[in-house]
Amino acid sequence: MDNRNLLLAVVLSGLLILGWDVGLRYFYPEAAMSGQATPPSAAQTAAATQSRGGSGTATLGPDAAAAAAAPRKVDLTAALSGGNRVAIDTPRLAGSINLVGARIDDIELKDYRETVKKDSGPVRLFAPEGTPNQYFAEFGFVSGGVRQPSTTLWQADGAKLTPASPVTLTHTDAAGTTYRIRFAVDANYMITATQSVSNTGGNAAIVQPFALIKRTDRTATIDQFASHSGPVGVFGGTLWDPHSYAELAELGADKGEGKPDWLGFVDQYWLAALVPGDGKGNVNVDDAGFRSLGGGLFRTDLLYSATTVPAGGSLSQETRLYAGAKESEVLDAYEASGITRFGLAISWGWFWFFEKPILWLLRTLNGLAGNFGVAIILLTVVIRGLMFPIAQKGFASMAAMKAVQPKMKEIQERFKDDKQRQQQEIMKLYKDENVNPLSGCLPMLIQIPVFFALYKVLLLSIDMRHEPFILWIRDLSAPDPAHILNLFGLLPYTVPAGFLAIGPLAVLLGITMWLTFRLNPTAMDPVQKQVFAIMPWMLMFVMAPFAAGLLLYWITSNILTVAQQSYLYSRHPQLKAANAAAAAAEAKKT
Known part of the structure; x- marks a missing residue:
């Protein structure tokens, strides 16, 4: 009997060891596993839309120009050397803003290397659309219910964004409405985008500023019980982080309850998040949540409520973008300055006080x-x-x-x-x-x-x-x-x-x-x-x-x-x- 029990214990132990990798991926699935996910079905999308506020809630649909174009593979070096860019240079960030589409799609973290080798380059957080590791933020407007295409070419009033020198992008449409996005950056990881509209035309314009973050899951870290990786945000003062990328791909779309204080994507060490207004939920938005785009691509949307801008009138909306490392002291400082529960981007859990x-x-x-x-x-x-x-x-x-x-x-x-x-x-x-x-x-x-x-x-x-x-x-x-x-x-x-x-x-x-x-x-x-x-x-x-x-x-x-x-x-x-x-x-x- 003892020998049989011993043999049984050995066999069970061996099965546990051999099945460890499989079990780890089942209970803590790698984000890359969702890379083969198919786009959500119509039923999934309808159910997700209903859960996000009903069919009457406006959502930020796909860019018409981008939807019409076939998926393309882009070389990173070629994408960054194509011109039409404004450099970003701060004590902790390096990169550029793409004037085509008003996208921040080039961010490197100066204080962190990709590997332990001394000649290793800095960690790349953002990369242009179409590159293998695409990850970027985009700012723009919906005018008359139509989203500005991502192929829009903006004009910049400066060549470099630094903490001491903001840069303003400008675009005027055929109706005479002028759109501006003023970018400012601090000495850490926060970029402030002030989106404004000046209606110099003869008719009123209905305008909605928007901001989004789009990324691939192939660069995401493993979503674990003790360390979340995936969509995250604070809605109505409550932390929301229930899904891995694979789970979001199955749902199609989801979001938290209440107005957004901030929302984005988190990895073990990195965070990219949008902060509407003052970060206290004091904004009117038509849509703020997360969606799966299929093919391992995901997006978080922030679409402000429609505003009628009369002829000669204007509007302005501020959104902040955090793109950097999850340094607890930095996150806590932003929280102290007013962003609701921003420090919870780190998965402290119940025992944060220890x-x-x-x-x-x-x-x-x-x-x-x-x-x-x-x-x-x-x-x-x-x-x-x-x-x-x-x-x-x-x-x-x-x-x-x-x-x-x-x-x-x-x-x-x-x-x-x-x-x-x-x-x-x-x-x-x-x-x-x-x-x-x-x-x-x-x-x-x-x-x-x-x-x-x-x-x-x-x-x-x-x-x-x-x-x-x-x-x-x-x-x-x-x-x-x-x-x-x-x-x-x-x-x-x-x-x-x-x-x-x-x-x-x-x-x-x-x-x-x-x-x-x-x-x-x-x-x-x-x-x-x-x-x-x-x-x-x-x-x-x-x-x-x-x-x-x-x-x-x-x-x-x-x-x-x-x-x-x-x-x-x-x-x-x-x-x-x-x-x-x-x-x-x-x-x-x-």
């Missing part, structure tokens, strides 16, 4: 140590130190419970036929011995949100991106590069990380996890023993593809757990002796 202080401490330790890996180790030590009194109390409670176990068994045997009396006598025993059976569980429950918050900080923080540790670990945000598939770095090529990419950090994780289980000799049946014997090595495979920084945290935490348990068992030898005796009795019995 996570933000932990992030501050991590940055402080990194500043002192000068090495992010050392900072992770120090942070884990500090957190464990703060949690130690709670763990000590839990162990003391366990020791007290073990001390009264013989008396409990005696009561259970004496009143085995009278359960009510048995419970009364056990409660009286707890009271007489001053023992609380829940006090051992409560410390563990208190520690769970703290350590989960520490895990999320390491997962979400852009501070860990491309940070080195020691020797072969040059990027703590990436999996261990030295693993069995490339002979621990000896082979001159890289292999995609997976459950077989067992590197030194994964091996250390398995060993330290095994030690924590060995140091806790609780009584258990043979099947439990076999499962616990296998589990550390199973976790070694499962966690191998995780970021090196997360593995470093887990290894440090396991080592501290072993040290903590050794010390506490030395303080409560009766607990260890009782556990060992119970284990021996169980082994003899089976």
Whole structure:
């Protein structure tokens, strides 16, 4: 029977390991999986339209000129060298505005490299339409119910957009209505577009400013439980981020409830978002939401309500575009300036009140140590130190419970036929011995949100991106590069990380996890023993593809757990002796 159970445990563990990649993509689907999605059906589109405000709500339909043109593939270098561009140059951004269509389709982040190599170029966030990684923002107008085509050529009053020199684009239509888009940019990642209309014609004009962000999902990061990637926004003061790209492709279109405070697309480290007006929902819009365009393309729309501009009249509407890194201090500063809950572009979750202080401490330790890996180790030590009194109390409670176990068994045997009396006598025993059976569980429950918050900080923080540790670990945000598939770095090529990419950090994780289980000799049946014997090595495979920084945290935490348990068992030898005796009795019995 024991051999059969052992074989069953081994088979189940093997199936879990082999199915890990499949399961990961099922529960945390890669955005690229939706790249083969077909355009939504008429029924899906109708249902989505109804959910977004009913058939009477105006929506920003497709650009007629773009819809008529066949999909085209464009080379990035050719697209950016074609002229008709206004350069963007700020302390943190580089790129250009395309005068054809008033599109911001060229954005690079100066402070971040694509890879850890020193000669790697900066991270490219935006790219022109038709390029493999297309991702851009467009500003324009709907006049008389007709959207201005994306082929409209605008005239600029300057050659370069900087924090000190705004640029205004101008276009006049055949009816004599002049449209202007004034772009201004700050020293971080925020571009302000002020769209205005001057009606110099003889008739009134009905005008709706609009803004949109369009992107491909091929450059999107994985949508995870702990880190959302996909459409995101705040509507009516409430965060809305329920869908991955694959789910949005199935729905066709969706949005949050209430007026938009801001909306856009988020990746693990990057954000592109539109902020209408003051960012507090004080705007009148006909449409603000998200839609799938098919072929792995997605769009977020912001269409303001129609305004009648009389002859000689004008209107003006401000929209901000955030295009940059998810730096918590920068996002929080914009939130403090008035954008509702802008800091929630980072998926903090329920335990944000733990996570933000932990992030501050991590940055402080990194500043002192000068090495992010050392900072992770120090942070884990500090957190464990703060949690130690709670763990000590839990162990003391366990020791007290073990001390009264013989008396409990005696009561259970004496009143085995009278359960009510048995419970009364056990409660009286707890009271007489001053023992609380829940006090051992409560410390563990208190520690769970703290350590989960520490895990999320390491997962979400852009501070860990491309940070080195020691020797072969040059990027703590990436999996261990030295693993069995490339002979621990000896082979001159890289292999995609997976459950077989067992590197030194994964091996250390398995060993330290095994030690924590060995140091806790609780009584258990043979099947439990076999499962616990296998589990550390199973976790070694499962966690191998995780970021090196997360593995470093887990290894440090396991080592501290072993040290903590050794010390506490030395303080409560009766607990260890009782556990060992119970284990021996169980082994003899089976």
